[in-house]
Amino acid sequence: MRAVVCYRGARLFHHLLARIVTGVRGIESNTVRLPISITEQELLAEIQLMNSAPSVDGLLVQLPVPQHIRERVVCDAVAPQKDVDGFHILNIGRFCVDEKSFMPATPAAVMEIIRRSGVETFGKNAVVCGRSKNVGLPIAMFLHGDASHGNYGGDATTTICHRHTPPEQLKLFTKSADIVITATGVPKLITADMVKEGVVIIDVGITRVPHPHDPGKTVLVGDVDFEGVSQKASLITPVPGGVGPVTVAMLMKNTLLAYTKEIKFPLHN
């Protein structure tokens, strides 16, 4: 099996793939680093090369792409049957209508954490902070979805808050939430006064901030004031060491699915 990552800065993925997956043959991964000045056409040609290589089971293009390149065009250039990110428009569309597809890794990681922790979502109030197409939106799709349609349907009453939700409104929603999932990149967006006792908190934020004591160094922080909120939460994921590593695991799961070709393309035939 061979997975190819075509992106800038795929160090972590590459590293974990090599170390964690040890099947009979394992997953081999390869990082292709391309210059920031690459044209859209040249990038599409690189993708085409991997699309048609029988030795490549899955590939992804690390986002964000440079400003002069159209992200949607790039995501749709990846062969849908090799689209381990689940970002091809066909996989997104199939996901939205409960057909088998490659699930985006970060949202799948959130649901995997919820499921494996035994958190009840059925009929509960869930609040998603952030509406990005690759993270916030699919998380909300999962949470509100119908479990009887397969996949990860959470059957939760789901509210999506975003940059235009006034702070006092956000607090009203998070206060009444059983589950808060935040993916905004705003450190300390969620504080203890905003949540109820026993709340489940999944922190998907990843922001690099200057190290508090060591100038020149940076640390990774989430969207949640962990110190305060962890006093009230029944379950809370840290950053780092929470959703991130599970995301990498979900990417490997998708790579295995691409290899076994369990997800059929095209759908109808």
Ligand SMILES: Nc1nc(=O)c2c([nH]1)NC[C@@H]1CN(c3ccc(C(=O)N[C@@H](CCC(=O)O)C(=O)O)cc3)C=[N+]21
């Ligand atoms: N096409 C594409 N697909 C992606 O899935 C994608 C992407 N582009 N662009 C960037 C974001 C970000 N992302 C992360 C995955 C794992 C960790 C992770 O495991 N982080 C560790 C910490 C790593 C560290 O300390 O540097 C943790 O949270 O514990 C972080 C970030 C995937 N992304």
